[in-house]
Every structure is written in structure tokens, then in C-alpha cells.
Amino acid sequence: MTQPQAGDGPQLTHVRADGSAHMVDVSAKEETTRVATAQAVLRTTPEVLRLLGEGGLPKGDALAVARVAGIMAAKKTPELVPLCHPLPISKVTVDFELLEDAVRIEALVKTRGVTGVEMEALTAASVAALGVYDMIKAVDKHAVITDIQVLAKSGGKSGDWTR
Numbered sequence: 001m002t003q004p005q006a007g008d009g010p011q012l013t014h015v016r017a018d019g020s021a022h023m024v025d026v027s028a029k030e031e032t033t034r035v036a037t038a039q040a041v042l043r044t045t046p047e048v049l050r051l052l053g054e055g056g057l058p059k060g061d062a063l064a065v066a067r068v069a070g071i072m073a074a075k076k077t078p079e080l081v082p083l084c085h086p087l088p089i090s091k092v093t094v095d096f097e098l099l100e101d102a103v104r105i106e107a108l109v110k111t112r113g114v115t116g117v118e119m120e121a122l123t124a125a126s127v128a129a130l131g132v133y134d135m136i137k138a139v140d141k142h143a144v145i146t147d148i149q150v151l152a153k154s155g156g157k158s159g160d161w162t163r
Contacts, residue, residue: 014083023083029114034155036109038121040129041147043102048140052132053098062135063096066105070094070128074109074120084119087111092120094128105129106151118150 013024048057055061074092078084091110096103107124109117129145136143154160 021083023085024115026085026114029157031112031114032155033112034110034116034153036116036118036121036153037151038107038118038125039147039149039151040105040125040145041102042105042129042132042136042143042145044136044140044143046101048136048143049098049101049103051139052103052136057135058138059135062132065135066096066128066131067094069131070105070107070124073127074107074117074124077120077123080123081119085115087113087115087117087120089117089120092124094124096128096132103129103132105132116153116156118153122148122150 014021051057052062055063059065071092071094073080075089078086089109089111091108093108095106097106105125105128107121107128109120109124111117111120126145126148129148133143133145149163152160152162
């Protein structure tokens with residue numbers, strides 16, 4: 001494996017010169033308010049979407065269960081993603097939009113700290129999608145989770161960004 005050289009573009013902050021992974025030292029960074037929004041999309045059938053909207057699934061209220069799963073996941077991100085810093089999360093929201101052929105899940109995470117919360121937002125959206133999948137798999141084994149992505153972030157040295 002070749003190592004990135006000076007001038008090869010952006011340097012990977014979680015990789016040392018010898019190629020080994022490490023947790024970035026953020027102790028000198030300024031504390032600011034950080035917010036990130038991410039989404040996941042679960043594609044399913046119109047019938048399942050109708051059941052989701054009515055709360056008529058055999059396992060119960062899938063969206064309520066998935067919302068709690070997403071919130072819990074955001075708080076557990078450093079336990080799941082090895083190089084993430086534990087953060088004092090001040091807000092997590094997980095919202096659902098029922099579309100014609102999918103459920104769009106949007107997670108927002110906020111903190112006041114020295115590093116961003118993109119990974120927490122991605123984890124919340126992903127696990128909420130898994131929660132919906134778990135609740136609907138008995139009625140749609142073909143459901144697919146797609147389009148997991150950061151939608152926006154704000155705060156910090158790199159500034160604000162929106163997809």
C-alpha cells in the first residue's frame with residue numbers, strides 16, 4: 001500500500017505517516033455549536049407504507065420504535081465507530097417522511113464541542129432505518145435501505161456545508 005505524499009491532496013487525519021490508524025487529538029480545537037443532518041431511505045411497497053402510516057404492522061408502531069433506536073444510536077456512536085470521540089450530545093431528532101415508494105428518515109444531531117456530529121447523525125439515520133426494516137421484514141422481505149448520506153453540517157473550522 002502506498003502512503004499519501006505531501007501535495008497529493010487532502011491528508012487523512014485518522015491515518016499516521018506509517019499508515020496506522022489513530023484517534024485525532026482535538027484538544028486544541030475551539031468549542032463551538034455543531035449541528036449535522038443525515039438521511040437514510042428505506043424502499044418498500046405502497047401497502048407497507050400504508051401500514052406504517054396507520055400503525056397497523058404486526059409488530060406495532062414501527063416509526064416510534066425506529067425513532068428511539070436512532071436516538072439511542074447517536075449516543076452510542078463512539079462505541080460503534082472506533083475513532084469517533086465521545087461527545088456531549090445536546091439534541092437528537094429523528095423524523096420520517098412517507099413517500100410513494102419509500103420512507104425517508106432524517107436525523108439531526110447537535111452538540112457544543114470541539115468536533116462535528118456528522119457520524120452521530122449518520123448513525124442515527126442508519127439505525128433508525130434498520131429499526132424500520134426490522135419492524136416490516138415480516139411483510140416485506142425485499143425492502144432496501146439506500147441513500148445514507150450527510151445532508152448538512154454547521155459549526156467548526158471547516159464552516160457550514162449543505163448537500
